[in-house]
Amino acid sequence: MKSLEELKALREKMRSQTDNRAVAGSDETVIKVGMATCGIAAGARPVLTALLDEAEKRQLHNVSISQTGCIGLCRLEPIVEVFKGGQKYTYVLMTPEKAKKVIAEHVVNGNPVTEYLIGNN
């Protein structure tokens, strides 16, 4: 059974590791997932989880993923906003599969997945 004692051991282990995660600079990608009633009902939670899992799997250290309120386009939820290279990209009608593709193609390789962008929906 996981206990708080184990957490103390984890803390010691993490403190002794040199942290190269905190290097987020100007090349940081910020990802936001709309998490109001409309987003939640449309499936925003599995999309958020897929983004987090994919970023973790690929060990992406310069990506920050968070949730936000209603983006104002309830019909197009789940919505994911990606802020990269000084630009904002709005992905609509997202699914966990599409989210993984956005991480792979846009966040990692720098090519926005145009077919999921708002202009095309």
Place this chain on the structure above:
Amino acid sequence: MRELALNILDITENSLAAGAKHVSIALTADFTADRMRIEICDDGCGMDEETLAKVTDPFTTSRTTRSVGMGIPLFKYSAESTGGNFGIFSEKGKGTRIFAEYVIGHIDRMPLGDFGGVVLQLATMNPSVDFTVTVEADGRKGVLDTSEIKEILGGIPLDMPEVRAFLKDYIQENLVSIYGGRL
């Protein structure tokens, strides 16, 4: 909403929008009595009496992007459609408490769904808010207190992958295991 866990997430998002610094979420099940209860309590900005009287009506909202608030009416309906109860109490400047009670075996009761995943999401994605989550059933009780976790971690963020993995298991073993697959 197809899972009560999503209603819990949604109602808690209201607490976060209300500037809460502490939110408690309590899930209690009494299998003998065939009843379960969800209660969410926050120390956010609260509501005045006029707003409070209107929030269960799906034409009230303080949001600016559309005029209809759906979160509270959906939560209320999820309970009342099972022959259960719903209640909301709020005081301006103090906070808000919302509860919903369900008849577990009622055909219209939505499954609880991924409660553990919702708790993990809330705890890791809102670093400046403390959550106390309790689950109680069959005389067993489990608690997650994020302020206690943060104190132990001493500045290491909860969304670090290693910490998130620990919390995922901790929530599974200390909270979800209490009701098992029964809700």
